[in-house]
Amino acid sequence: MSPISPLEWPVLRQLRGRDALGRGPAVTSATTRELTSRNARADRVVQSVCPYCAVGCGQRVYVTDERVTQIEGDPDSPISRGRLCPKGSASEQLVNAPGRQTQVLYRAPRSTRWQPLERDTAIDMIARRFVQSRRRTWQDTDEQGRPLRRTMGIASLGGATLDNEENYLIKKLFTAAGAIQIENQARI
Numbered sequence: 478m479s480p481i482s483p484l485e486w487p488v489l490r491q492l493r494g495r496d497a498l499g500r501g502p503a504v505t506s507a508t509t510r511e512l513t514s515r516n517a518r519a520d521r522v523v524q525s526v527c528p529y530c531a532v533g534c535g536q537r538v539y540v541t542d543e544r545v546t547q548i549e550g551d552p553d554s555p556i557s558r559g560r561l562c563p564k565g566s567a568s569e570q571l572v573n574a575p576g577r578q579t580q581v582l583y584r585a586p587r588s589t590r591w592q593p594l595e596r597d598t599a600i601d602m603i604a605r606r607f608v609q610s611r612r613r614t615w616q617d618t619d620e621q622g623r624p625l626r627r628t629m630g631i632a633s634l635g636g637a638t639l640d641n642e643e644n645y646l647i648k649k650l651f652t653a654a655g656a657i658q659i660e661n662q663a664r665i
């Protein structure tokens with residue numbers, strides 16, 4: 478480490494420079510001057526919305542080498558104005574956690590093991606069961622002949638990671654299919 482010149486003493490810098498009150502550069506060390514934001518090297522910043530709850534706080538997502546490296550509050554958001562709660566502040570971990578599940582898993586009836594499944598196969602299985610349940614539990618009229626046109630065999634329970642658009646489509650789909658038990662954390 479090179480010796481510090483006496484001219485670098487903060488009080489001298491205070492007297493020689495324009496920071497007479499010693500609240501800025503006169504009392505800033507070389508180490509502090511070299512510090513940069515951990516986001517300074519990000520390739521780009523993407524605006525997004527926190528997926529965790531119905532408040533919908535705005536986020537800035539920092540991307541480096543096509544990987545999310547940090548997520549912070551978005552000051553441009555009229556909802557949260559740059560703030561995130563502890564959960565929202567930790568959402569980078571949602572993306573990069575090593576234990577994150579990225580594959581469809583299926584556990585067959587009475588099996589004790591999960592097995593990976595192709596996504597298209599899983600969607601076909603869900604669609605087939607959806608249609609079968611609807612047919613099996615369809616109620617066209619009540620015992621007095623009054624129209625019901627509904628099924629009590631299908632329900633939808635949505636979580637916080639669904640956004641407004643997804644909830645809108647789910648509500649439309651399930652209502653059109655005759656389901657009446659449709660619920661979500663955001664209570665659309």
Ligand code: SF4
Nearest residue numbers: 527529530534562565
């Ligand atoms: S930052 Fe917190 S309050 Fe805001 S949307 Fe996310 S979980 Fe909800």
